[in-house]
Amino acid sequence: MSLKKVQQALDLIEANDDADFVGPVSEETIIESEERLELVFPPSYKLFLSTLGCGDIDGLEFYGIVSSDLSVVGVPNAIWVTLDERKRGLPHRYVIIGAGGDGTFFAINTATCDENGECPVDVVSPGGDASRCHGTFGEYFYEELENVFE
DSSP: OHHHHHHHHHHHHHTOTTEEEOOOOOHHHHHHHHHHHTSOOOHHHHHHHHHTOSEEETTEEEOBOOSSOTTOOSTTBHHHHHHHHHTTTOOTTEEEEEEOSSSOEEEEETTSOOTTSOOOEEEEOTTSOEEEEESSHHHHHHHHHHHHHO
């Protein structure tokens, strides 16, 4: 279901001229990113990365992989943001995939994956408090885009 949601989101993006994404990321770069973060991405996030990499649409930014140079500093490099926030106490299980606009982050919780390897998305505050906001990355991606297009 989550992969289907990502595909639906990709269809929405393809039909919108305001979409600005970096483009496909290689499987090797995705694996290197997982190794650098010492965790495994869910299949829906891997599909997003391998298709779009990272980017934004109408001001809504989705963090991911900027290029094969994983040391690129700054948003929307999810690897850099996640490692930087870990220095401030972000639990190791999270991959930051977006900003909440109020100091919070949207983050994939890789410690709670289902039988398909899909993981929920939590809203995480700078202090580390978290609450569930979406069941999977695919749901997060699609629903956030739907809100933009309403």
